[in-house]
Amino acid sequence: MALSGIQIYKMLPQTNCKECGFPTCLAFAMKLAAKQVELGTCPYVSEESKKQLAESAAPPIRLITLKANGTELKVGNEVVMFRHEKTFYNKPGLFLRVKASDPDLAKKIAAANAYKVSYVGMEFTLDGFAIEADGDLTAAVKTVRSATRHPLILIANDAALLDSSLSLLAGEGTLIYAADSSNYEALAEVAKKHKAALVVKADSLDDLADLTQKVQTKGMEEIVLDLGGKNLGEWLMRSTQARRLALKNFKPLGYPTIFFAAQNGPAKEAVYAAQAIAKYAGFVVLDTFAPEMIYPLLVLRENIYTDPQKPIQVQPGVYEINSPKPESPVLVTTNFSITYFAVANEVEGSGLPAWLVVTDAEGMSVLTAWAAGKFDAERIAKAIKGFNVADKVSRKRIVLPGHVAVLSGEVEEELPGWEVRVGPREAVDLPAFMKQALN
Amino acid sequence: MIASAGLDMADERRLLDSPCNDIDETPEEHMPIEIPKDKWPGNIRSITIGATSAEGGTRAKAVTVGGGTTMPYLQFEAPTTNKPVIAIEIKSRKPDDWSPLLAEVWGEAMNDPAQWAKKAQEAGADLIVLALTVEDSVEDAVKVVKSVLSATGLPLIVWGPGQMEKDNELLVPISEAAKGEKLVLGICEDKNYRTIVATAMANGHLVQARAPMDVNLSKQLNILISDMGMPKDRILMDPTTGALGYGIEYGYSVMERLRLAALQGDAMTQFPMIVTPGFEAWKTKESKVGEGVPEAWGDWITRAIHWETITALSLVESGADIIVLRHPESVNRIKEAVEELITA
Ligand code: B12
Ligand code: SF4
Numbered sequence: 001m002a003l004s005g006i007q008i009y010k011m012l013p014q015t016n017c018k019e020c021g022f023p024t025c026l027a028f029a030m031k032l033a034a035k036q037v038e039l040g041t042c043p044y045v046s047e048e049s050k051k052q053l054a055e056s057a058a059p060p061i062r063l064i065t066l067k068a069n070g071t072e073l074k075v076g077n078e079v080v081m082f083r084h085e086k087t088f089y090n091k092p093g094l095f096l097r098v099k100a101s102d103p104d105l106a107k108k109i110a111a112a113n114a115y116k117v118s119y120v121g122m123e124f125t126l127d128g129f130a131i132e133a134d135g136d137l138t139a140a141v142k143t144v145r146s147a148t149r150h151p152l153i154l155i156a157n158d159a160a161l162l163d164s165s166l167s168l169l170a171g172e173g174t175l176i177y178a179a180d181s182s183n184y185e186a187l188a189e190v191a192k193k194h195k196a197a198l199v200v201k202a203d204s205l206d207d208l209a210d211l212t213q214k215v216q217t218k219g220m221e222e223i224v225l226d227l228g229g230k231n232l233g234e235w236l237m238r239s240t241q242a243r244r245l246a247l248k249n250f251k252p253l254g255y256p257t258i259f260f261a262a263q264n265g266p267a268k269e270a271v272y273a274a275q276a277i278a279k280y281a282g283f284v285v286l287d288t289f290a291p292e293m294i295y296p297l298l299v300l301r302e303n304i305y306t307d308p309q310k311p312i313q314v315q316p317g318v319y320e321i322n323s324p325k326p327e328s329p330v331l332v333t334t335n336f337s338i339t340y341f342a343v344a345n346e347v348e349g350s351g352l353p354a355w356l357v358v359t360d361a362e363g364m365s366v367l368t369a370w371a372a373g374k375f376d377a378e379r380i381a382k383a384i385k386g387f388n389v390a391d392k393v394s395r396k397r398i399v400l401p402g403h404v405a406v407l408s409g410e411v412e413e414e415l416p417g418w419e420v421r422v423g424p425r426e427a428v429d430l431p432a433f434m435k436q437a438l439n
Numbered sequence: 440m441i442a443s444a445g446l447d448m449a450d451e452r453r454l455l456d457s458p459c460n461d462i463d464e465t466p467e468e469h470m471p472i473e474i475p476k477d478k479w480p481g482n483i484r485s486i487t488i489g490a491t492s493a494e495g496g497t498r499a500k501a502v503t504v505g506g507g508t509t510m511p512y513l514q515f516e517a518p519t520t521n522k523p524v525i526a527i528e529i530k531s532r533k534p535d536d537w538s539p540l541l542a543e544v545w546g547e548a549m550n551d552p553a554q555w556a557k558k559a560q561e562a563g564a565d566l567i568v569l570a571l572t573v574e575d576s577v578e579d580a581v582k583v584v585k586s587v588l589s590a591t592g593l594p595l596i597v598w599g600p601g602q603m604e605k606d607n608e609l610l611v612p613i614s615e616a617a618k619g620e621k622l623v624l625g626i627c628e629d630k631n632y633r634t635i636v637a638t639a640m641a642n643g644h645l646v647q648a649r650a651p652m653d654v655n656l657s658k659q660l661n662i663l664i665s666d667m668g669m670p671k672d673r674i675l676m677d678p679t680t681g682a683l684g685y686g687i688e689y690g691y692s693v694m695e696r697l698r699l700a701a702l703q704g705d706a707m708t709q710f711p712m713i714v715t716p717g718f719e720a721w722k723t724k725e726s727k728v729g730e731g732v733p734e735a736w737g738d739w740i741t742r743a744i745h746w747e748t749i750t751a752l753s754l755v756e757s758g759a760d761i762i763v764l765r766h767p768e769s770v771n772r773i774k775e776a777v778e779e780l781i782t783a
Contacts, residue, residue: 233783
């Protein structure tokens with residue numbers, strides 16, 4: 001829990017020596033509470049206060065960072081139960097589980113590692129790989145590491161084996177899966193030695209909290225929780241309970257969680273993963289590398305983790321698609337990212353040149369903006385004039401989205417001299433429309 | 440925070456100041472953890488769709504939804520009252536704009552709504568949604584409703600074509616012809632609800648009330664409908680569904696907020712929610728188009744089903760009570776998921 005300025009003031013020397021640059025300790029405390037200065041600016045804070053302040057500033061769910069050579073993944077640091085209360089910050093990492101014994105390991109990793117998909121102008125990939133030690137783990141680690149730069153999870157419970165495998169990953173932040181009550185001491189040692197994070201698992205939240213506390217006393221703080229649970233329902237409850245407790249500052253469960261999506265078979269993998277993404281998982285481990293499943297999961301993750309306060313937008317302006325010429329048509333749309341990319345991708349894919357005028361509709365979709373009065377004839381005309389579109393074209397012809405066909409009359413009035421055409425409702429039909437109706 | 444509709448500032452402050460969770464201290468080591476439980480003053484209404492012969496209709500079985508007393512599926516607070524149900528959407532005429540994948544799976548049945556409804560029942564539907572089209576005449580529409588009613592014993596939801604005048608023109612005679620069946624008539628929106636509500640009231644049906652993803656607008660429409668005299672156990676709330684990748688996050692959060700408001704005791708949000716992931720997901724390019732799409736989208740049919748299923752599952756998680764789907768495989772998957780959620 002964040003402390004108030006007064007609470008912080010009580011922990012300061014209260015000498016008003018001004019060395020921090022503020023007239024009083026209280027002024028400094030206020031700034032500190034507002035996170036506008038660093039604690040280190042006051043040279044006289046006692047060790048005890050430093051510790052207390054650090055603890056109070058710590059997020060209720062610890063930030064866990066996995067690292068590899070060149071890539072990094074941050075998970076945790078969440079502060080709410082529901083995204084509308086603020087936002088969800090750090091997207092759960094999507095990992096693919098592979099087996100050390102797999103003769104095709106190198107090929108599999110190479111394919112999954114190369115996977116890239118774009119969604120509204122963003123490029124998504126998998127976040128890493130989990131290697132199961134059912135064969136020669138050290139050999140597998142070498143194979144995997146030579147094929148990918150993403151962070152790794154090592155699934156093994158033999159401390160010596162983990163020790164030698166982690167030695168191959170010096171300088172990285174790897175995640176070890178998993179410590180239970182029988183082996184946590186040895187695994188915590190290895191994890192500490194290699195600066196790895198450690199998954200802790202138990203069959204109930206009680207046992208889990210007990211175990212994380214024991215691991216903490218070994219000086220390990222980089223912890224991830226496996227909540228167990230036999231099916232969707234049980235996992236949903238445990239995940240909700242753990243999140244609630246963590247947000248109430250119950251430190252033993254103040255860590256991100258890991259979830260294995262294929263635990264009840266590949267037929268349920270997508271649904272299991274989807275729930276985990278929506279309901280608080282920190283790491284989601286898949287067993288199937290299937291683009292048709294990974295793409296929708298990546299999109300869901302993006303949607304759930306979008307800040308509800310800010311729709312994703314693109315810059316209003318004139319976008320040139322496929323090198324338009326003066327006689328190319330002018331298409332009009334809004335600056336909601338999803339809308340812009342739906343249209344831009346279609347036109348681009350068609351190979352046909354066009355000027356795409358993106359109006360400032362405050363980041364709303366065509367119909368939303370129309371209903372909100374942010375995409376009307378006046379705004380469209382303003383965009384056409386403001387972006388000097390007439391100077392770019394020889395044929396003054398604009399195409400409106402089919403959904404706002406009703407605007408065509410008014411747009412004609414606002415833009416004398418322009419030919420106003422109504423396009424199809426869905427962007428998918430734009431290429432055909434451009435070929436047939438625009439020539 | 441819990442920014443629910445119609446709560447004034449003072450209410451909201453009180454909510455902020457007194458969290459419903461009843462734990463405030465970190466338990467001692469070795470003590471069993473005290474799991475924070477929410478205690479809510481309100482609950483979702485239980486609402487029954489369809490009437491059996493004993494109740495003046497012809498349905499084999501009525502379907503009851505709603506009744507929730509916690510956020511979705513938190514069995515450690517209270518068992519789930521009624522599980523969410525699946526409706527399958529069929530049309531009065533074979534649609535020419537549906538994905539070929541859907542045409543493939545429903546086959547010939549798409550030409551005959553009665554056959555289609557039967558197949559939907561076999562596919563596991565708890566309810567049928569029959570969507571009419573602008574081409575339907577009044578006689579056609581009444582006939583098709585009757586044939587669908589006699590083809591299966593499932594309760595029926597009837598949607599007009601979605602054009603104000605046509606909706607009213609078709610729904611009124613249907614409502615009269617199926618008096619006593621406890622149909623759901625829709626879709627009521629703020630610009631067009633009076634006629635539908637009036638005829639539903641007169642003939643013992645329910646209505647589906649759709650507002651565009653906004654807690655206050657939902658609430659407002661429900662108030663307008665109740666003010667006409669519609670009993671509160673005959674309103675279903677449709678928060679508007681966005682597809683995965685096309686606005687799902689808005690619907691997801693609005694549904695969570697509506698559910699929270701209902702549990703807080705706001706009577707005008709305590710209606711079960713009906714969502715349309717089938718309609719929305721099958722509109723997207725990801726489901727509709729198989730060729731000329733990025734390779735990274737993978738296999739078409741599997742992707743399309745994931746699109747519908749993942750859209751639907753997210754809405755189940757955020758409190759949907761009736762899930763309207765299109766593909767039988769999505770129906771299977773969502774039914775299985777629901778089973779796991781309620782039997783944990
Ligand atoms: C998500 C959503 C919202 C989100 C906002 C999302 C955003 N940033 O825009 C929120 C919840 C905030 C919202 C709010 C409102 N919404 Co709204 N919303 C939706 C929803 C569910 C999806 C919209 C969406 O993202 N579509 C995806 C994008 C990609 O579609 P698109 O922009 O239309 O683009 C497509 C086509 O138009 C075409 N296209 C685009 N550009 C061009 C250009 C050319 C040349 C061509 C040919 C084609 C083309 O290609 C795209 C892909 O096919 C729709 C209903 C639905 N399921 O569709 C309602 C909907 C648009 N909303 C509606 C309304 C009324 C509102 C509100 C006024 C009500 C309210 N809640 O207060 C507000 C307005 C906002 C405000 N006052 O601030 C209504 C509009 C009704 C109408 N027909 O007038 C709808 C249709 C819901 C309904 N059935 O009532 N909404
Ligand atoms: S430097 Fe420290 S002790 Fe001196 S005024 Fe600032 S806060 Fe107070």
